[in-house]
Amino acid sequence: MNKPRIFSGMRPTGALHLGNLMGALDNWIQLQDSYECVFGIVDWHSLTTDYAEPSAIRRNILEVAVDWLAAGLDPERSTLMVQSLVPEHAELHLLLSMIVPLPWLERVPTYKEQQQQLMGRDLSTYGFLGYPLLQTADIVIYKSDAVPVGEDQAPHIELAREVVRRFNNLYRPVFPEPKTLLTPSPRIPGTDGRKMSKSFDNAIFLKDTPEELRRKIKPMITDPNRKRRVDPGDPEKCPVFDLHRAFSSPATLEWAAAGCRGAGIGCLDCKARLTDHVLERLGPIHARRPELAARPDTVWDILREGSRRARERARATMDEARTAMGVQH
Ligand code: TRP
Ligand code: SF4
Numbered sequence: 001m002n003k004p005r006i007f008s009g010m011r012p013t014g015a016l017h018l019g020n021l022m023g024a025l026d027n028w029i030q031l032q033d034s035y036e037c038v039f040g041i042v043d044w045h046s047l048t049t050d051y052a053e054p055s056a057i058r059r060n061i062l063e064v065a066v067d068w069l070a071a072g073l074d075p076e077r078s079t080l081m082v083q084s085l086v087p088e089h090a091e092l093h094l095l096l097s098m099i100v101p102l103p104w105l106e107r108v109p110t111y112k113e114q115q116q117q118l119m120g121r122d123l124s125t126y127g128f129l130g131y132p133l134l135q136t137a138d139i140v141i142y143k144s145d146a147v148p149v150g151e152d153q154a155p156h157i158e159l160a161r162e163v164v165r166r167f168n169n170l171y172r173p174v175f176p177e178p179k180t181l182l183t184p185s186p187r188i189p190g191t192d193g194r195k196m197s198k199s200f201d202n203a204i205f206l207k208d209t210p211e212e213l214r215r216k217i218k219p220m221i222t223d224p225n226r227k228r229r230v231d232p233g234d235p236e237k238c239p240v241f242d243l244h245r246a247f248s249s250p251a252t253l254e255w256a257a258a259g260c261r262g263a264g265i266g267c268l269d270c271k272a273r274l275t276d277h278v279l280e281r282l283g284p285i286h287a288r289r290p291e292l293a294a295r296p297d298t299v300w301d302i303l304r305e306g307s308r309r310a311r312e313r314a315r316a317t318m319d320e321a322r323t324a325m326g327v328q329h
Contacts, residue, residue, distance in 0.1 A: 019196035085307035171324035189239035
């Protein structure tokens with residue numbers, strides 16, 4: 001009665017926001033029931049872009065872990081690990097680097113996209129090109145059957161499958177081909193209407209207090225045609241309504257849509273209701289978070305214990321991979 005295995009990872013970018021919750025974490029929490037899960041905080045992946053300023057990484061690992069635990073990832077059921085505490089990921093990355101043709105890496109769409117987006121940094125590095133191959137190692141070292149990710153990561157999982165096929169053909173079938181488990185993710189705009197992202201400075205964090213939440217939602221961009229209270233609006237053109245869709249009850253959705261179209265409600269009423277629903281959703285997280293945040297040593301113990309368990313499995317896989325490639329002595 002073995003459950004299928006999954007691996008997924010997050011870079012330690014710091015406190016998690018509503019986009020991380022609805023686009024990944026919430027889904028991971030559900031998956032814990034039906035899969036054997038390993039979830040990794042992938043700090044080496046952060047180094048591929050932040051190598052010049054690594055000082056925040058350690059602190060950010062803790063922030064992510066606290067949010068994970070507060071949101072409901074359960075270290076009793078899932079293995080919660082830190083990538084750099086399982087150095088076998090790096091060894092497998094090295095072995096896989098021997099067989100991956102350079103063009104496979106160069107044509108991954110995120111490679112050129114990210115280089116253009118993060119223009120201030122020199123990303124013409126070996127490590128950055130290898131980003132998706134390191135991700136492949138993360139996944140296959142646990143012989144994962146599936147990987148829950150958003151659409152943007154699909155090409156990386158495709159690369160993982162291609163590398164697995166090449167390895168299994170060259171040597172012997174060691175790794176299963178990981179399937180993409182596409183996470184259904186509603187649009188989560190930030191306070192400026194663009195996609196919610198830490199780097200846009202438009203994020204609402206899980207750890208934001210009710211006051212901060214109100215302060216951030218109140219001035220949010222709305223349908224630009226609703227300048228005055230008497231102007232009817234179109235919820236389809238309003239980022240506040242996108243958040244309602246993700247967080248509010250069907251009754252509130254209907255109330256907001258009708259009130260917006262008929263100018264029966266004001267945008268501030270609409271935002272206040274949204275704030276209530278977001279707070280309702282964050283309630284259990286807010287209840288659990290302070291205790292975890294106050295005990296960094298306990299949280300690190302959980303990560304170390306998860307990484308120790310992960311490492312046992314990683315070691316077993318590495319014995320097979322080394323043997324297949326003739327370097328097990
Ligand atoms: N690249 C992923 C992201 O930016 C993070 C990641 C690293 C990952 N290794 C992984 C995701 C393995 C899934 C599986 O979101
Ligand atoms: Fe947006 Fe609500 Fe204002 Fe309509 S009433 S524009 S949905 S904030």
